Each structure stands twice: as C-alpha cells, then as structure tokens.
Amino acid sequence: LYLKNKLLEKIYILLSKAQKALLIKEDIKKGKIIINSKFSSRRGNILFDELPIYEGSHIITIDDASSPDLDGAFSIDKTGGIYILDVYISDTPSFLIKNNEVMNEAYNRGNTLYLTLDNNKRYYIDMIPPFLSHTYLSLEKSLVGENHPKNVIKFNFIFGDNGELYSSSVSRVRTIINKNITPTDAQALLESYNCDKSSYSIKTLQELAIKVISNSQDDLYKTINPKVALSLIAFPSILVNYYIGRESEFAIYRENGIYTRNNKGIYTSSVTPLRKFVSDINLMFFLQQKEVAMYPNKKLYWFQDNIDEVIIHLNEKDMISKYANSNGQFVKKYLK
Numbered sequence: 090l091y092l093k094n095k096l097l098e099k100i101y102i103l104l105s106k107a108q109k110a111l112l113i114k115e116d117i118k119k120g121k122i123i124i125n126s127k128f129s130s131r132r133g134n135i136l137f138d139e140l141p142i143y144e145g146s147h148i149i150t151i152d153d154a155s156s157p158d159l160d161g162a163f164s165i166d167k168t169g170g171i172y173i174l175d176v177y178i179s180d181t182p183s184f185l186i187k188n189n190e191v192m193n194e195a196y197n198r199g200n201t202l203y204l205t206l207d208n209n210k211r212y213y214i215d216m217i218p219p220f221l222s223h224t225y226l227s228l229e230k231s232l233v234g235e236n237h238p239k240n241v242i243k244f245n246f247i248f249g250d251n252g253e254l255y256s257s258s259v260s261r262v263r264t265i266i267n268k269n270i271t272p273t274d275a276q277a278l279l280e281s282y283n284c285d286k287s288s289y290s291i292k293t294l295q296e297l298a299i300k301v302i303s304n305s306q307d308d309l310y311k312t313i314n315p316k317v318a319l320s321l322i323a324f325p326s327i328l329v330n331y332y333i334g335r336e337s338e339f340a341i342y343r344e345n346g347i348y349t350r351n352n353k354g355i356y357t358s359s360v361t362p363l364r365k366f367v368s369d370i371n372l373m374f375f376l377q378q379k380e381v382a383m384y385p386n387k388k389l390y391w392f393q394d395n396i397d398e399v400i401i402h403l404n405e406k407d408m409i410s411k412y413a414n415s416n417g418q419f420v421k422k423y424l425k
Contacts (some may be wrong), residue, residue: 143262147286158363170250181362199406204417238263252300
C-alpha cells in the first residue's frame, strides 16, 4: 500500500490538469465516482465539552460573505513592542470523535465540494451535515441574535517587535466571536482612519505579518510567498500549519499539492476542519500529543495504522474536489 501511494503521488504530479479532469469525468459518468448530496447519518448528538470561557480581546473572522462555514478566527494585541496573537480554530475534531456516524461520513466525503454553476451561483455539498457545519460548529458571530460561546482550539503566538517568534502554545476553550467581516471589509479597514477595535486588529495583524516576513531569521518564514503571507486570511493559518508541522509526532503533510507522509515542507492542512477531513486528523493527533485533549486511542490508532490507505483516500477526494469546483454544472447532473 505504501508503494502504491508513492506511485499514485508520482502519477498525480506527472499528469496534466486536463488529463486528471478527463479521468475524473469518465469515472463520474461510469458511476465509479459517486457524489452524495444527502447525508445517511442520523442527526448526531449535539453535546459539547464544557470548556473554560476565554474572554479574548476583539475576536474576528475574515471570510467571504457567501461562505457558510467559518473555520477560523483571530485576536491580536500589542503591548510594549510584544505582539500577542491568538488564532481560533473550530473544535470540530472533538465533536466528531464523539459522533461516530457523522465522523465516518465526513471521512468518506473527505472535503466540502464547492460547485460553481452556469448562473455563477455556488452550490455546496458539505463534508459535515449543514445544521452542524453552518451553525453549531461554524465560528459565526451569533445564533438567533445572541452571543453564544463557541468551542475552539486556541493557538497562542507571542512575537517580538522584530517579528521573532518567542513562544507558541495550544489549548481548548469556549469563546465568543465578536465580528465576522469579509476580505473586502478588511481591506477597507486597512485603508481607513478608523480607530475602532476591528480596525486596530486588522492593522496590527498586517503590521505583524510584514515584520515576520521581512525581518524574521526563521528560514521557514523566508520561504513563504510574501503575497500569500500578507493575506489577512492566510497569515494566521500559516502560523498554525507550521507550528503543528514542526512539533507533530504524527501528521499528514502537504507537498506539491498532494497529501503525504513527508514532512520536508513541514506544511500541514490543519485549519479547515469543517471543510477538509485531513485537518481533523492533524488536529486530533496534535491535541492528544500536547495532552490538551484525550481521545479514544483506538480511533486515533486506526488512522495511524492505516496511514497509506488514508492518504490515498484523501488525495482521491481532493482531486474530485478540485474538479467539482471547476466543473460544477457537470457534477451537479450526476449527484445522488
């Protein structure tokens, strides 16, 4: 299986996008690839761990207005030349591991599919049932007009004034999201003279990102594309991905566009647990390793003991996801 996986990796890299698309199209037509738009699993047990409340400074999500799933948020403060950045990721793995049917179906789907149709509308085929991923697990500001604490995985990063990373840590807490804004809104705040909490957070985040990329002596940060790093959405995610990639005893990495055992690039896909199952796997193992959460070992061992099978499965689902995003009208005709 390991050799098969390495062979598939090489084939995937060598094939052109057109060749990959043609193979997937034929497999969908022949019924070798079945895309389910409905969920077979039951409703699930909507119970969450009673985590301690964390009253962070202004906590913001940045995502497109059309996005139904908000996986991540951040808050930032600067005191005496020290930056304190907290990144919050939806605690989806801790929920899934208590709901076997929902978790199994999420694994089988692998990704949320985003289909762009001819009328330019988006059609979603969720990895997790919508009533969970769009509401209870999503880091939206509120439910029914009230603030509701969300269970999150909190990554804390402390940087010096020159962009040097002093420390990083992880915990699980409940917190209230203060603001949901779009990338367009965030850019407008950057260019404004506003002095409110959202403006302060956005401007301080960009200030930190510039210092980290420009001044850091960390070779890893020097390899980041500046345009990507300075994206207000990408920068907090990059920090989490590299933190987990560096310190994980077990993780699935991403290299040359595919999932792999190889940690050469140290990049893990760990910040989209509502949309990509690989994130849930990486977060489960990391939280267990850090003794932040104690999950049933037999469930974790299955992923570890069957890692080659898991990687093959997730790469196949990732290929389908990329195809569906570009060929939504065709894929929608074959939904089950």
